[in-house]
Amino acid sequence: xxxxxxxxxxxxxxxxxxxxxxxxxxxxxxxxxxxxxxxxxxxxxxxxxxxxxxxxxxxxxxxxxxxxxxxxxxxxxxxxxxxxxxxxxxxxxxxxxxxxxxxxxxxxxxxxxxxxxxxxxxxxxxxxxxxxxxxxxxxxxxxxxxxxxxxxxxxxxxxxxxxxxxxxxxxxxxxxxxxxxxxxxxxxxxxxxxxxxxxxxxxxxxxxxxxxxxxxxxxxxxxxxxxxxxxxxxxxxxxxxxxxxxxxxxxxxxxxxxxxxxxxxxxxxxxxxxxxxxxxxxxxxxxxxxxxxxxxxxxxxxxxxxxxxxxxxxxxxxxxxxxxxxxxxxxxxxxxxxxxxxxxxxxxxxxxxxxxxxxxxxxxxxxxxxxxxxxxxxxxxxxxxxxxxxxxxxxxxxxxxxxxxxxxxxxxxxxxxxxxxxxxxxxxxxxxxxxxxxxxxxxxxxxxxxxxxxxxxxxxxxxxxxxxxxxxxxxxxxxxxxxxxxxxxxxxxxxxxxxxxxxxxxxxxxxxxxxxxxxxxxxxxxxxxxxxxxxxxxxxxxxxxxxxxxxxxxxxxxxxxxxxxxxxxxxxxxxxxxxxxxxx
RNA sequence: GCGCCCGUGGCUCAGUGGAUAGAGCACUGGCCUCCGGAGCCAGGGGUCGCAGGUUCGAAUCCUGCCGGGCGCGCCA
Numbered sequence: 001x002x003x004x005x006x007x008x009x010x011x012x013x014x015x016x017x018x019x020x021x022x023x024x025x026x027x028x029x030x031x032x033x034x035x036x037x038x039x040x041x042x043x044x045x046x047x048x049x050x051x052x053x054x055x056x057x058x059x060x061x062x063x064x065x066x067x068x069x070x071x072x073x074x075x076x077x078x079x080x081x082x083x084x085x086x087x088x089x090x091x092x093x094x095x096x097x098x099x100x101x102x103x104x105x106x107x108x109x110x111x112x113x114x115x116x117x118x119x120x121x122x123x124x125x126x127x128x129x130x131x132x133x134x135x136x137x138x139x140x141x142x143x144x145x146x147x148x149x150x151x152x153x154x155x156x157x158x159x160x161x162x163x164x165x166x167x168x169x170x171x172x173x174x175x176x177x178x179x180x181x182x183x184x185x186x187x188x189x190x191x192x193x194x195x196x197x198x199x200x201x202x203x204x205x206x207x208x209x210x211x212x213x214x215x216x217x218x219x220x221x222x223x224x225x226x227x228x229x230x231x232x233x234x235x236x237x238x239x240x241x242x243x244x245x246x247x248x249x250x251x252x253x254x255x256x257x258x259x260x261x262x263x264x265x266x267x268x269x270x271x272x273x274x275x276x277x278x279x280x281x282x283x284x285x286x287x288x289x290x291x292x293x294x295x296x297x298x299x300x301x302x303x304x305x306x307x308x309x310x311x312x313x314x315x316x317x318x319x320x321x322x323x324x325x326x327x328x329x330x331x332x333x334x335x336x337x338x339x340x341x342x343x344x345x346x347x348x349x350x351x352x353x354x355x356x357x358x359x360x361x362x363x364x365x366x367x368x369x370x371x372x373x374x375x376x377x378x379x380x381x382x383x384x385x386x387x388x389x390x391x392x393x394x395x396x397x398x399x400x401x402x403x404x405x406x407x408x409x410x411x412x413x414x415x416x417x418x419x420x421x422x423x424x425x426x427x428x429x430x431x432x433x434x435x436x437x438x439x440x441x442x443x444x445x446x447x448x449x450x451x452x453x454x455x456x457x458x459x460x461x462x463x464x465x466x467x468x469x470x471x472x473x474x475x476x477x478x479x480x481x482x483x484x485x486x487x488x489x490x491x492x493x494x495x496x497x498x499x500x501x502x503x504x505x506x507x508x509x510x511x512x513x514x515x516x517x518x519x520x521x522x523x524x525x526x527x528x529x530x531x532x533x534x535x536x537x538x539x540x541x542x543x544x545x546x547x548x549x550x551x552x553x554x555x556x557x558x559x560x561x562x563x564x565x566x567x568x569x570x571x572x573x574x575x576x577x578x579x580x581x582x583x584x
Numbered sequence: 585g586c587g588c589c590c591g592u593g594g595c596u597c598a599g600u601g602g603a604u605a606g607a608g609c610a611c612u613g614g615c616c617u618c619c620g621g622a623g624c625c626a627g628g629g630g631u632c633g634c635a636g637g638u639u640c641g642a643a644u645c646c647u648g649c650c651g652g653g654c655g656c657g658c659c660a
Contacts, residue, residue: 031600033600033602035603036603036606037603037604039603040603044602044603046601046602049602049640049641052640053639053640059640082603083602083603084602084603084640084641085640086602086603129660166660168660169659169660170659170660171659171660240659291660317658318658319658320658321658330586330587330656331656333658334657334658335658336658337658338658339658341658343657343658343659343660344659344660345660347660348660368654369588369589369653369654369655370654370655371655372587372588372589372654372655373587373588373654373655373656374655375588376587376588396588396589396654398589398590398653398654399653399654439597440596440597440598441597441598443589443590444589444590444597445589445590445653447596461608463622464608464622464623466622467620467622467623468623470620470622471619471620471622471623474619474620475619475620478619478620479619482619513600517600521600525598526598529598529599529607532598532607532608533598533607536607539623539624540623540624540625542619542620542623542624543615543616543621543623543624543625544624544625546618546619547619548619549619583620584620584622
């Protein structure tokens with residue numbers, strides 16, 4: 001109906017153009033919106049207000065002219081001028097009821113666009129370092145990415161999801177030394193475990209696994225390993241100095257292949273756990289891209305060589321720098337350290353160049369907000385290599401602060417103090433956790449109170465939406481039990497004239513816009529807002545009007561209406577990968 | 585200091601340049617002999633951080649200020 005109105009308005013505009021009153025018609029400038037206040041009709045258009053100035057006409061006068069030139073539209077009851085020059089449209093009841101049959105015909109496809117009608121998109125998300133289990137801090141990105149993948153798919157994009165595995169660099173050495181030291185403890189060595197090592201219990205499990213596999217084969221005297229070590233402390237620098245010393249010594253005691261095995265078995269175990277947790281959480285991935293692999297295949301070397309050939313690199317104080325400041329970054333960045341090692345930035349350039357070369361129209365990265373300073377340099381590198389940086393969209397998600405009641409829970413993978421994503425799911429359930437994570441704009445901070453979510457989970461809005469769905473299922477079941485036929489085919493809906501019925505039909509017709517907006521703005525929270533509103537209108541209707549009434553025609557029409565509500569709630573929940581239960 | 589993000593009822597937050605700024609929680613008072621009370625209805629509570637500007641029209645856009653978060657490594 002909205003599209004029809006736009007077409008009608010275009011035609012009226014064109015007619016006025018021919019009369020020399022207005023510039024040439026442009027449908028893109030015609031904005032028809034669903035009204036919030038029923039007194040403003042069903043749809044409203046501000047066209048006259050927008051054009052009044054350039055046409056040098058009074059807006060109300062112009063609105064009159066437009067209305068007079070509107071073509072015949074059987075669904076339209078009336079159009080009139082309101083306020084400073086709005087055109088308000090009121091539809092006939094039959095035209096409004098069309099939405100019910102439309103939804104039931106479309107079924108699961110209601111609100112979606114044909115697959116492949118939009119560009120290919122790659123969404124990279126979570127990408128947590130494989131140095132520990134996923135915790136609640138990763139949950140928000142996981143929820144956002146997986147919802148977005150479904151929403152973009154519904155909006156017609158071809159979507160693939162990717163996890164970038166940071167399985168290289170110093171953190172891998174820290175992982176290995178942490179495991180080895182715990183292993184030595186199992187061999188009976190008294191170990192002073194470094195403050196800056198990974199202290200979580202999961203390290204003990206991995207060490208035990210290695211000890212079972214290798215016995216005391218990798219045993220060394222800790223006293224010898226530690227000989228000559230500086231004190232562990234007193235600040236972060238001191239902790240790191242001690243840790244680096246232990247890593248160097250460990251590599252003297254162990255041969256390279258042992259070290260590689262320590263790293264790879266630990267990351268394998270952790271990655272397996274990450275995969276399982278994400279899968280349980282409803283976050284699925286098509287690709288798992290290893291950073292190590294990019295390094296081993298000389299992808300980094302080749303990409304940096306391209307930058308060098310294009311004249312964007314220079315040497316300073318023994319290091320290799322990329323002139324990123326010439327491409328809008330705040331300052332130049334090191335790509336190769338003076339010790340010959342690539343920086344993380346260098347591998348990341350190679351990774352992004354590789355991603356863009358795979359033929360996606362758009363690549364979306366979901367990053368924690370603490371990485372925002374990093375976006376500029378990655379875009380600079382793409383631009384330097386003649387790749388349009390606009391094809392890379394970086395979504396920054398603010399942290400979720402975790403509380404238990406009033407007490408804020410600090411989280412650190414290092415110290416092993418964190419609440420895992422798995423235990424969160426256990427406490428509040430997958431549906432509630434997912435909904436909670438995406439119900440706020442992703443660039444807003446989110447306070448996640450575990451105690452509240454666990455103790456009063458009934459207050460969580462996800463139940464409100466699910467309850468509406470279950471309630472409808474319950475009514476339909478009841479109808480069947482009573483021998484009332486469920487209307488599978490379109491029937492007469494002219495009895496749907498109650499205020500609540502009109503409001504529901506209107507809200508139902510807004511669903512495709514909600515999906516589209518979530519897709520365009522890359523933010524599922526619009527969908528959560530929509531679903532809460534639809535559920536609210538259904539609950540209000542339920543309390544005001546009985547569906548199962550004696551008069552058959554009325555009952556049938558109401559059943560069709562609530563079936564359309566059920567379908568729309570189900571479609572929306574499905575896009576969030578949240579269950580739409582038949583009973584609760 | 586520089587950069588990015590954010591300031592909306594007591595609290596947590598919606599709000600697409602549009603008409604009288606909305607929800608939930610909390611508070612007060614009501615509603616099943618009735619399709620599921622995990623629900624509904626009503627009420628109080630707001631100078632949309634402050635000051636300018638653009639516009640027919642600003643919570644929304646621009647500038648400045650105030651307040652908060654985050655980031656500014658040859659870490660990843």
